[in-house]
Amino acid sequence: MPSELEVRCTVSNCYFWAQDNFCAADQILITSDQSSPQSPESLAADASLSQMAETPVQNREITCCHTFRAH
Numbered sequence: 001m002p003s004e005l006e007v008r009c010t011v012s013n014c015y016f017w018a019q020d021n022f023c024a025a026d027q028i029l030i031t032s033d034q035s036s037p038q039s040p041e042s043l044a045a046d047a048s049l050s051q052m053a054e055t056p057v058q059n060r061e062i063t064c065c066h067t068f069r070a071h
């Protein structure tokens with residue numbers, strides 16, 4: 001059963017991205033990623049998610065979110 005999870009995301013050129021680093025998609029698919037040593041280890045432990053730098057990408061393959069859709 002789906003949860004009421006709040007997704008925070010910095011991929012600001014995604015169709016589903018919303019201001020202050022929110023994801024507005026109804027559901028997302030995420031797979032493993034080699035990435036992001038700069039990302040916070042825990043969302044709960046990081047109070048500054050809204051201020052994180054945006055990280056736009058060129059295509060889905062270089063995000064860890066397979067729901068990404070470019071504008």
Ligand code: SF4
Nearest residue numbers: 009014016017023065
């Ligand atoms: S990249 Fe994924 S998590 Fe980020 S806004 Fe787009 S769909 Fe949501």
